[in-house]
Amino acid sequence: MATISAAQKKAQAKAEYDAFLAVCPSRKLLERVSGKWVTLILAALGSGPDCTGSPRPMRYSELSRLLAGVSQKMLTQTLRALERDGLITRTVTPTVPSTVHYELTDLGLSLHQTMRTLKRWAEIHMDEVLTSRATHDSRP
Secondary structure (H helix, E strand, O other), X not given: OOOOOHHHXXXXXXXXXOOOOOOOOHHHHHHHHOOHXXXXXXXXXXXXXXXXXXXXXXXXXXXXXXXXXXXXXXXXXXXXXXXXXXXXXXXXXXXXXXEEEEEEOHHHXXXXXXXXXXHHHHXXXXXXXXXXXXXXHOOO
């Protein structure tokens, strides 16, 4: 029986990721990136505050103002989780008071377009969804 190296085991496990399986670790990642605040943060960082520009660093206060309705606790938790997952970086500049910027990593940039597309899809199709909901809810 041939033995396989750790690198080979890792490559084999990576090739076998299948989010339809309950034990697949990619399922947790899907849970993380499918949250509304994650979607909006990645869309904002990847496109700037007007969501039409190019990726640029943003301060916490900019993100907080842009994401109407997000609590300080939720924004902080979400930014920490995204940093842990390697999707954003947090840069602290030693000023008084200190300045903190958040920016997409290359990994975050690779996900940004999908999030921006999802955000745009929701905005474009909201009237159709609302009409469908009203129709469905009015059935006996």
